[in-house]
């Protein structure tokens with residue numbers, strides 16, 4: 142594995158992206174490993190967007206959205222949290238450590254938090270690349286006579 | 296619609312990794328709606344197989360394609376046939392009907408089922424599907440205020456409820472509504488409860504699976520010999 146990991150950060154336009162911008166204005170440094178992809182809302186993030194990033198060579202993916210209750214589109218971040226949990230399960234099935242994916246809540250005013258979160262996540266990915274250990278998994282709900290996709294429920 | 300659930304990843308990986316080139320074939324109808332085997336799920340499986348083969352050091356190629364319906368001849372167009380021909384094996388994410396239809400159409404090809412076909416059901420709410428019909432061949436649901444005892448009572452009782460009905464739930468599973476409790480409640484609301492005092496005679500199951508595989512013919516729709524599409 143490479144020493145300098147590639148990390149894709151899907152950032153919501155209304156919060157985390159603004160926070161990343163603010164971090165820059167405040168001269169708070171965050172690792173150059175982070176490649177930001179601006180999205181209109183974390184609710185836009187689908188499981189396959191995340192998986193695809195890994196297929197294309199990302200070592201880690203962070204999805205950063207508003208705090209619960211302050212989504213510009215009301216529910217987008219709540220849905221994204223569920224989809225990220227589902228995507229972690231899908232990753233684990235393939236043998237990719239699900240810790241390589243994480244959801245973070247970062248408000249538009251939290252420039253410094255964006256910088257520290259990205260630094261911590263980058264550190265985590267570097268450790269994993271160096272052969273660090275895996276985490277516990279997430280499980281999906283299922284009952285007889287019905288099929289439940291928790292990731293798509295509101 | 297037909298409701299299905301994707302098979303376990305390891306099971307699908309074992310099938311895919313036996314071949315050099317695998318086509319994942321999605322279906323755009325029922326399994327798209329129940330999010331088991333449409334274009335989205337094909338893409339997810341594609342990514343997963345690519346990631347897993349990289350992790351496990353296996354070398355096989357995965358391609359994807361989704362057609363409108365796999366239970367209808369007309370959607371297996373030239374492009375689909377070309378893609379199937381170019382692959383060593385096909386994993387179809389259609390229901391069991393699609394899997395069989397696809398293997399009948401391409402008898403030389405190894406065709407695997409990518410989903411478990413579970414029931415005929417409805418989208419009760421986003422992300423939740425429930426069984427509603429068992430395709431018994433003679434619909435009697437209107438005798439029971441629109442609630443099917445064949446599909447929704449664990450014992451398919453025609454004269455229920457059984458002694459296991461408790462607080463509106465079925466004894467088989469506390470999460471499952473007792474179909475007969477629902478029937479009684481609804482018939483009370485409709486003012487038709489009296490109708491239940493008539494004993495319902497045993498159902499004739501020869502229209503159902505007991506009569507063997509079923510077939511429906513519409514002579515007026517059939518094409519004359521000679522005008523049928525080849526292959």
Ligand code: SF4
Pocket residue numbers: 427428429430431432433434435436443444445446
């Ligand atoms: S009575 Fe038969 S056809 Fe009608 S809903 Fe029930 S299982 Fe389906």
Ligand code: SF4
Pocket residue numbers: 447448449450451452455456457458459460461464465466467472473474475476
């Ligand atoms: S409890 Fe109700 S649904 Fe369950 S088997 Fe008995 S009658 Fe049928």
